[in-house]
Amino acid sequence: MSREATALRHELRDLVKAHVPDDFLGAFTADPADLATAQAFCRLLADRGMLCMSWPPEFGGRGSSVWEQTVVREEMWAHHEPRGAQYMGVNWVGPTLMRHGTPEQQRTHLPPIARGEVIWCQGFSEPEAGSDLASLRTSATRDGDGWRINGQKIWTSYATMAQWCFLLARTTRGEKKQHGLTIFLVPMSDPAITVRPIGAMLGPHHLNEVFFDDLRVTEADVLGAVDDGWSIVQDVLAFERVGIARYARCERLLQLAPSALGERWSELPAELRGRWARMLTHCRRARLLAYRLVALQASGQVKPTDAAAYRIAVTRLDQESAEVLMEIVAEIPAAADDTAEVFVAEVEDHWRYSQASTVSSGSIEMQRILLSRSLLAAR
Amino acid sequence: MIIDLSEEAAEFGRQALRAFEAAGGDGLVQRAEVDPSSREALVGPVLAELGAWDLEPRADTDSLEAAAALCRSAGYWALPYPVAERLSRPGDLDVDGLVVVASDRPLATLAGLDLRWAAATLDGRRHRVTGTSAGGPAFRSRLELSPLDTDGVADVALALVLPCWTLLGMLDRAMELTISHVRLRQQFGQPLSAFQSVQFQLTDAEVERTGLDMLAKYTLWSVGEGRDEALDDALALRMAALEAAEVVFRVTHQLHGAVGFCDETTLSWLSRYSQPLRRLPLGLSATRDLLTSRLDRHGLVGLYGAEREVAQ
Numbered sequence: 001m002s003r004e005a006t007a008l009r010h011e012l013r014d015l016v017k018a019h020v021p022d023d024f025l026g027a028f029t030a031d032p033a034d035l036a037t038a039q040a041f042c043r044l045l046a047d048r049g050m051l052c053m054s055w056p057p058e059f060g061g062r063g064s065s066v067w068e069q070t071v072v073r074e075e076m077w078a079h080h081e082p083r084g085a086q087y088m089g090v091n092w093v094g095p096t097l098m099r100h101g102t103p104e105q106q107r108t109h110l111p112p113i114a115r116g117e118v119i120w121c122q123g124f125s126e127p128e129a130g131s132d133l134a135s136l137r138t139s140a141t142r143d144g145d146g147w148r149i150n151g152q153k154i155w156t157s158y159a160t161m162a163q164w165c166f167l168l169a170r171t172t173r174g175e176k177k178q179h180g181l182t183i184f185l186v187p188m189s190d191p192a193i194t195v196r197p198i199g200a201m202l203g204p205h206h207l208n209e210v211f212f213d214d215l216r217v218t219e220a221d222v223l224g225a226v227d228d229g230w231s232i233v234q235d236v237l238a239f240e241r242v243g244i245a246r247y248a249r250c251e252r253l254l255q256l257a258p259s260a261l262g263e264r265w266s267e268l269p270a271e272l273r274g275r276w277a278r279m280l281t282h283c284r285r286a287r288l289l290a291y292r293l294v295a296l297q298a299s300g301q302v303k304p305t306d307a308a309a310y311r312i313a314v315t316r317l318d319q320e321s322a323e324v325l326m327e328i329v330a331e332i333p334a335a336a337d338d339t340a341e342v343f344v345a346e347v348e349d350h351w352r353y354s355q356a357s358t359v360s361s362g363s364i365e366m367q368r369i370l371l372s373r374s375l376l377a378a379r
Numbered sequence: 380m381i382i383d384l385s386e387e388a389a390e391f392g393r394q395a396l397r398a399f400e401a402a403g404g405d406g407l408v409q410r411a412e413v414d415p416s417s418r419e420a421l422v423g424p425v426l427a428e429l430g431a432w433d434l435e436p437r438a439d440t441d442s443l444e445a446a447a448a449l450c451r452s453a454g455y456w457a458l459p460y461p462v463a464e465r466l467s468r469p470g471d472l473d474v475d476g477l478v479v480v481a482s483d484r485p486l487a488t489l490a491g492l493d494l495r496w497a498a499a500t501l502d503g504r505r506h507r508v509t510g511t512s513a514g515g516p517a518f519r520s521r522l523e524l525s526p527l528d529t530d531g532v533a534d535v536a537l538a539l540v541l542p543c544w545t546l547l548g549m550l551d552r553a554m555e556l557t558i559s560h561v562r563l564r565q566q567f568g569q570p571l572s573a574f575q576s577v578q579f580q581l582t583d584a585e586v587e588r589t590g591l592d593m594l595a596k597y598t599l600w601s602v603g604e605g606r607d608e609a610l611d612d613a614l615a616l617r618m619a620a621l622e623a624a625e626v627v628f629r630v631t632h633q634l635h636g637a638v639g640f641c642d643e644t645t646l647s648w649l650s651r652y653s654q655p656l657r658r659l660p661l662g663l664s665a666t667r668d669l670l671t672s673r674l675d676r677h678g679l680v681g682l683y684g685a686e687r688e689v690a691q
Contacts, residue, residue: 074682248682255683258676265676270668277671278622280679281594281615287681288382288593295382309589312582365579372578375558375585 005067012050012075019044020082023342025349027084028158028205035161038084042116045083052090052114059098059106060114066298070290074248080349085120085158089113092239093120093166100224100232105185109164121188123153123167123210124233130155131366133168134177134230138212140169140184147171147222149184149192149215155360159195159208162188166236167212172227181229184221192216201352241307242293243361246314246354247286250321253343253350254280257328260343264331272327279321286314305374308367315357315364322351381600382593384444391429392448398425399456405645408652411459415491415514422460431462437470437537443603447544447595454548457645457652459518461488463541464496469534472497472505472527479538481660485522488655490514498524501660501669503532517655532610536602539613540595543620546656547595549649550588550627556646557581557631564636577634584630587623594619608680614670615679621663624653 001009019041027038045051054069055061076083083090094113097106112118129136138151149169159165165186172180186193192215198207224232254276258265265273289310296302325347332340358364384392402425403410411418426432429449436446446466453462464487465476475494478487482500489496489511496508510523558581561571571577598616602609628650632639639646661669678684 078683251681252683255678255681258678270671274664274667274671277615277674277679278618278667280674280681281619281670282590284597284615284679284681285590285594285619288380288597289590291380292382292593308582309586312586313590316586368579368582369575371582371585375554375581376562376572376578 001067001071002065005065005071008068009071009075012072015041015044016075016079016082020079023345024080024082025345026080026203027082029203035084038082038086039116041082042084042086046114046116051083051086051116052094054090055094055114056098059094059110066294070242070245070294073242073245077245078248078252080249080346083116085162086113086116088122088158089118089120092236095239096166096232096236097223099235100183102220104220105223109185118164119158119162120164120166121156121159121162121208121210123156123165123169123186125155126152127154131363133233134181136168136170136181138167138169140171140182140217143216146216146218147184149186149212149217151212153210153212154198154208156195156208156210157206159188159210160197160205164188165193165210166223168229168233171229178230180227181233182226183223183229183232184217185223186215186217186221190215202356203352237304237362238302240361241297241302241304242290243307243311245290246318246357247283247290249350250317251280251283251287253325253346254283254321256343257325260340261328261332262340264333268328268331272324272331275324276328279317279324282313282317282320286310286317289313305370308371308374311362311367312364312371315367318354318357322347322354326351381444381596384448384596385441387441388444388448391445392452395429395449395452396455398429399452399458401425404456405648408457408459408648409642411491411518415459415518418459418491418518419493422458426460426462431466434466435470436466436541440603443599446541447599450541450544451548451551454545454550455552457549457552457649459652461492463545464489464538465494467534467538467541469497469499469505469531471530474507477534477538478508478522479535479660480522480524481665484660485524486519486655486659487511487522488518488520488659489522490518490520496522497527498522499531499534499538501535503535504529505531505534517652519655519659533605536609536613539610539617540598540602542656543591543595543598543616546620546624546653547588547591549653549656550591550623553627553631553646553649554581554584554588556644556649557584557634561634571634580630580634584627587626591616591620591623606680611670611673611679614666614673617661618663618666618670621657621666624657625663628653 027035053062053064056063094110097109126136140147140149165188167184167186168181170180171182174180192213194211196209200207293307293310296306329344329347407421411421431449434442434446436443450463464478467477468474469477474497477497480498491514498506498508505527506524507527508522509525512521514520561577564571594616598612601612635646638644641647
């Protein structure tokens with residue numbers, strides 16, 4: 001890490017400390033104040049030119065290094081992502097629009113993302129198309145000079161609060177299912193769209209169903225070429241190759257544990273403290289695997305298979321560290337102080353969220369398939 | 380920190396792989412097992428020709444990285460020679476190498492070698508090795524020690540780290556052999572590699588091997604920089620290396636089937652000769668206990684520890 005990246009880390013920590021409450025567990029709780037905190041924090045970052053610092057200068061960014069972007073990912077995730085859903089707009093919606101959008105689409109969508117004023121959701125997964133995304137059934141059919149969209153999406157995070165959807169739909173049926181898919185940029189305010197929240201242990205707003213009932217869109221809402229949506233999906237995945245810096249939250253919580261337990265720490269079973277030390281080592285391992293990926297990304301050499309070992313290691317770390325932390329907080333006395341209570345809430349949230357880590361954004365099975373393909377390829 | 384070894388070190392490692400192959404490859408350990416006193420004659424000349432003993436891993440970073448690459452290549456061929464231990468020699472003692480020993484069990488794989496050794500315990504007590512018992516399995520022998528001083532704390536980290544690079548080379552080879560095996564071996568009319576259960580076991584092992592590779596480079600950097608926490612880092616690496624070895628050898632043996640236990644396969648030799656590296660000076664639980672006790676409440680240095688990695 002450069003000195004600039006280290007300075008950025010300190011600046012971000014200071015901002016979090018000053019503007020995010022200690023008991024913040026993300027923007028998407030039942031308490032509207034948490035969303036307000038995230039919105040204010042995004043405006044703060046935007047005002048300081050820190051929200052889209054990875055973007056190139058011609059789109060209002062700073063063209064920051066991949067290592068500075070890594071620091072942002074780490075610090076935000078470690079502190080329960082105080083940017084709320086904005087990370088999606090910043091990390092992949094914006095960059096994809098820069099690469100594939102028309103000048104008009106860029107003028108319409110990039111400035112609100114850069115100001116942290118708009119929430120996007122991703123309309124990919126369907127009831128019958130999860131890991132096998134290309135099997136999706138939502139259809140867009142020609143209708144005069146536009147399209148009519150019908151179908152259903154599921155697991156769509158933030159759909160209840162999103163203003164726009166990055167929607168993948170089938171426009172042509174061909175021999176190969178990856179062909180004939182198209183990306184549409186659709187406004188969630190359209191009455192032809194219905195969102196139904198799905199109650200879940202991750203909290204409200206994380207999981208939703210989205211129904212499209214004769215949604216009318218125009219040619220101007222198509223991103224890239226008709227029937228070429230799969231190549232844009234590959235770009236989206238490439239922008240998110242490193243993904244969430246899960247190891248950062250794991251490490252932060254593990255390192256906080258001794259102070260949260262106070263004197264009780266030294267009375268913990270030796271076996272449990274051994275598992276704590278093991279998890280800290282695994283945090284380091286996952287972080288180094290992420291850094292290898294970032295270095296490859298910086299040199300433009302990163303391939304989907306390169307990310308697979310890291311993804312497997314970091315999602316397992318997420319779950320195993322959550323299990324160790326749950327055992328540690330079980331040792332906190334009932335009459336604990338506020339700091340310990342906040343720590344318990346953080347750990348419980350971490351455990352619930354970690355259960356999804358091997359499922360969301362590409363299941364661990366898909367990562368294993370990718371990695372084994374790469375291992376077994378002819379050498 | 381370092382993400383990769385320098386290109387020079389990596390090239391040195393490749394040269395060493397070729398040189399060990401030319402000197403006998405897998406046959407070296409088999410010949411040395413029959414006659415441990417031949418270890419020096421079998422391997423010494425090729426190491427000398429490579430310039431192994433010109434390396435000064437305690438003195439400069441280039442040497443340190445080259446030493447790590449050399450140990451990895453030695454592990455790949457299960458080279459019947461304590462390369463890592465010789466490269467760990469302390470700068471202030473007139474000896475040929477250093478082994479780390481448990482204070483109550485001075486054991487090392489020195490059988491059949493006529494060299495001048497020092498031994499250090501994990502708390503830094505140094506000894507001169509005055510004798511070795513007759514060799515046991517995998518060249519293991521009991522050491523007779525004569526106390527020297529208590530100045531060895533700084534010597535121990537490197538002497539723990541370089542053998543982890545040897546073990547990493549063994550894991551590289553075990554994976555390579557197993558991937559070849561499952562691509563060739565046919566059952567139920569198709570190669571083993573076509574079964575997803577086989578593929579997924581391979582990925583479990585590969586995640587361990589790749590993760591160890593990254594930790595080994597990080598720890599090499601920490602030791603080379605002489606960082607205060609270098610011994611903690613070395614113990615964390617050793618713990619991860621032992622865990623990785625458990626997974627990789629379990630998977631690679633399983634996927635080889637019965638033939639993997641036979642001496643006609645290289646895996647049988649690799650697996651057997653990984654054992655002393657894994658149990659000496661401390662096994663997995665004892666390594667984890669020592670690391671845990673050293674970490675106390677402050678944890679490992681990292682993003683959120685008491686002391687963060689400073690910008691380099």
